[in-house]
Amino acid sequence: MKTLLKVKDFNAGYVLTSQRIHAVKNVTFKLDNGEFLGIAGESGCGKSTLALGIAGLLNPPGEVFSGEVEFDGKNLLKMKNDSLRKLRWKEFSIVFQSSMNVLNPVIKIKSQMFDAIQYHTNMPSNHLEERAKELLELVNVSPKYLEAYPHQLSGGMKQRVVIAMALSLNPKLIIMDEPTTALDVVVQRNILQEIDKLRKKFGFSIIFITHDLSLLVEISDTIAIMYAGQIVEKAPSTKLYAKPLHPYSYGLMHSFPPLVGKRQRLHGIAGHPPDLTEDIEGCPFFERCTKRINGVCDKAKPSFIEIEPGHIVACHLYDEEGESSAK
Amino acid sequence: MTKKVNQVQSDYKVENILNVKGLKKEFKIGSFTNVRTVHAVNGVDLGIGQKEVLGLVGESGSGKTTIARLIAKLYDPTDGKIFLNGKEIPHKMNRKALLNYRKDVQMVFQDPFSSLNPLHKVGYTLSRPLKVHKIVNGNNNIKEKIEELLEECGLTPAKDFTNKYPHELSGGQMQRVGIARALAVNPKLILADEPTSMLDVSIRLDIMNLMLDLKEKNGLSYLFITHDLAGAHYMSDRIAIMYAGFLVEIGSSDDVINKPMHPYTQLLKKATPKPESGLEPEKLDITGEVPDLTKLLPGCQFAPRCPFAKQRCSEEPPKMLQIDENRFVRCFLYKH
Numbered sequence: 001m002k003t004l005l006k007v008k009d010f011n012a013g014y015v016l017t018s019q020r021i022h023a024v025k026n027v028t029f030k031l032d033n034g035e036f037l038g039i040a041g042e043s044g045c046g047k048s049t050l051a052l053g054i055a056g057l058l059n060p061p062g063e064v065f066s067g068e069v070e071f072d073g074k075n076l077l078k079m080k081n082d083s084l085r086k087l088r089w090k091e092f093s094i095v096f097q098s099s100m101n102v103l104n105p106v107i108k109i110k111s112q113m114f115d116a117i118q119y120h121t122n123m124p125s126n127h128l129e130e131r132a133k134e135l136l137e138l139v140n141v142s143p144k145y146l147e148a149y150p151h152q153l154s155g156g157m158k159q160r161v162v163i164a165m166a167l168s169l170n171p172k173l174i175i176m177d178e179p180t181t182a183l184d185v186v187v188q189r190n191i192l193q194e195i196d197k198l199r200k201k202f203g204f205s206i207i208f209i210t211h212d213l214s215l216l217v218e219i220s221d222t223i224a225i226m227y228a229g230q231i232v233e234k235a236p237s238t239k240l241y242a243k244p245l246h247p248y249s250y251g252l253m254h255s256f257p258p259l260v261g262k263r264q265r266l267h268g269i270a271g272h273p274p275d276l277t278e279d280i281e282g283c284p285f286f287e288r289c290t291k292r293i294n295g296v297c298d299k300a301k302p303s304f305i306e307i308e309p310g311h312i313v314a315c316h317l318y319d320e321e322g323e324s325s326a327k
Numbered sequence: 328m329t330k331k332v333n334q335v336q337s338d339y340k341v342e343n344i345l346n347v348k349g350l351k352k353e354f355k356i357g358s359f360t361n362v363r364t365v366h367a368v369n370g371v372d373l374g375i376g377q378k379e380v381l382g383l384v385g386e387s388g389s390g391k392t393t394i395a396r397l398i399a400k401l402y403d404p405t406d407g408k409i410f411l412n413g414k415e416i417p418h419k420m421n422r423k424a425l426l427n428y429r430k431d432v433q434m435v436f437q438d439p440f441s442s443l444n445p446l447h448k449v450g451y452t453l454s455r456p457l458k459v460h461k462i463v464n465g466n467n468n469i470k471e472k473i474e475e476l477l478e479e480c481g482l483t484p485a486k487d488f489t490n491k492y493p494h495e496l497s498g499g500q501m502q503r504v505g506i507a508r509a510l511a512v513n514p515k516l517i518l519a520d521e522p523t524s525m526l527d528v529s530i531r532l533d534i535m536n537l538m539l540d541l542k543e544k545n546g547l548s549y550l551f552i553t554h555d556l557a558g559a560h561y562m563s564d565r566i567a568i569m570y571a572g573f574l575v576e577i578g579s580s581d582d583v584i585n586k587p588m589h590p591y592t593q594l595l596k597k598a599t600p601k602p603e604s605g606l607e608p609e610k611l612d613i614t615g616e617v618p619d620l621t622k623l624l625p626g627c628q629f630a631p632r633c634p635f636a637k638q639r640c641s642e643e644p645p646k647m648l649q650i651d652e653n654r655f656v657r658c659f660l661y662k663h
């Protein structure tokens with residue numbers, strides 16, 4: 001399969017007058033054509049910063065410090081704003097968490113949908129209307145809502161409209177930042193079903209960001225777990241679910257009470273994520289880890305080890321240093 | 328009085344800490360030319376036993392929070408009765424009676440960030456219920472009690488936390504203060520309105536475990552409101568499912584989750600992620616949006632979305648049907 005997006009040693013964060021927050025640290029991953037990559041982690045782990053950084057939408061005080069983002073052969077970080085703007089929406093688009101607030105409340109759905117299309121193409125206006133209708137039908141919203149204002153739509157419908165807009169120019173990649181978090185479970189499932197159908201039909205790739213790991217293992221091909229700005233484990237979702245290797249992945253997976261089966265006490269992950277303004281020596285999860293090796297995990301940063309093809313983890317439990325100290 | 332109660336098909340039990348009968352709440356919305364009525368809660372009967380956790384599950388807008396606020400006497404009900412320890416609570420209460428009532432019934436709110444006053448230190452926030460309800464007297468005793476409460480809720484060392492402002496706390500810690508505040512008056516019943524939905528995933532479980540521990544230790548009862556079926560299953564002894572202001576199903580936690588009877592409960596179960604029973608998500612064949620609460624349907628509210636709907640379902644409203652001792656369902660699919 002062809003690689004669509006390559007992110008290498010990506011560092012980003014926020015520069016404030018008094019401090020520098022290093023929100024994304026040395027993130028490296030690849031995304032294939034048509035792949036569904038899920039990124040999971042708690043709030044503050046840098047998942048949204050990563051998404052915005054890739055899309056070139058990180059506004060001050062946010063800043064990309066270093067790294068490479070190669071999208072379809074083009075280095076996005078080297079591009080000027082103007083040429084990036086031409087690429088955005090056409091080649092890749094973004095759906096945000098609070099799409100309810102993305103739509104302008106005083107402009108009709110119709111004109112908002114036309115806007116993106118008109119910027120990138122010279123579609124004549126009679127075609128525009130047709131295309132907008134077609135798009136709404138794709139996401140199961142009645143075309144009569146073209147004439148409506150956002151307040152006349154329910155939350156789920158607004159989210160569908162935003163997804164339709166993201167699809168309008170057949171992009172190769174859609175980045176979705178918690179697109180269904182604010183919605184009810186039934187609506188969420190309906191929209192995800194829709195997205196899956198569209199992906200199979202059009203073959204675009206998805207980066208799906210959420211904190212809901214149990215949802216992610218059901219819908220994505222690959223999952224990357226982020227903690228304190230770093231990817232700590234990445235694996236096909238079936239493998240990650242069956243055998244999470246990183247103690248944080250394990251903890252996160254077991255933070256969700258199962259729906260079916262016996263009721264039994266579970267335990268979350270004690271403690272808090274580290275302060276991102278300070279440099280962390282060693283593994284960022286050290287403080288909260290139940291399997292930590294004193295003298296190893298707090299001293300050296302774990303590097304990535306490929307346990308099986310496609311399953312990588314950054315943890316001393318699986319490398320030589322950890323093994324030698326266990327002996 | 329007793330005769331009337333026996334006629335009602337509900338889980339009214341005299342020994343329950345709280346019983347609610349025919350609870351109804353309507354809100355008026357719109358300007359004076361276009362006043363509409365929102366039927367938020369439409370005749371809800373439920374009971375919460377001693378040391379029992381009742382999970383109340385439903386979509387947003389199904390009336391879960393309104394029920395909690397009605398029971399907390401933050402709203403006056405349009406109709407219906409509330410019984411605490413078998414005694415009916417009047418609709419209108421004076422300040423003294425209300426204080427007395429709230430000594431037994433306390434609430435924990437959804438949003439810990441906005442339910443604590445940002446201008447006051449944690450110690451002050453916790454001292455208020457102690458002073459208002461005269462739980463302990465004397466500054467030293469109050470200080471001692473505050474530290475005891477903080478420790479009980481896992482905020483240690485307690486001395487540090489009394490002098491902190493809410494903005495110095497994390498979301499999970501704030502919610503612990505919210506729980507400590509509710510505990511301060513030694514209540515019998517705590518109404519927890521989505522206490523974990525604003526918190527981070529890794530912290531949610533801690534808060535739920537804290538609540539379960541406190542229940543065991545202090546003999547509390549909870550009304551645990553959530554939209555997360557899995558969380559409700561984890562916390563509750565019994566689960567009640569709401570749809571459009573009606574209770575549609577109620578039963579023991581395991582029964583409702585493992586053998587959902589109402590088509591809506593079945594839909595909720597299908598939509599909830601459950602990787603433990605296979606990684607392939609279940610396909611939903613039901614679409615449709617949340618019902619319009621300003622126009623109640625003559626029949627079953629779920630009929631327009633229900634795959635099993637028959638003509639009868641859109642003509643007459645189904646009654647709550649008792650399946651066995653503590654299982655009730657409101658659906659014509661079962662013997663009526």
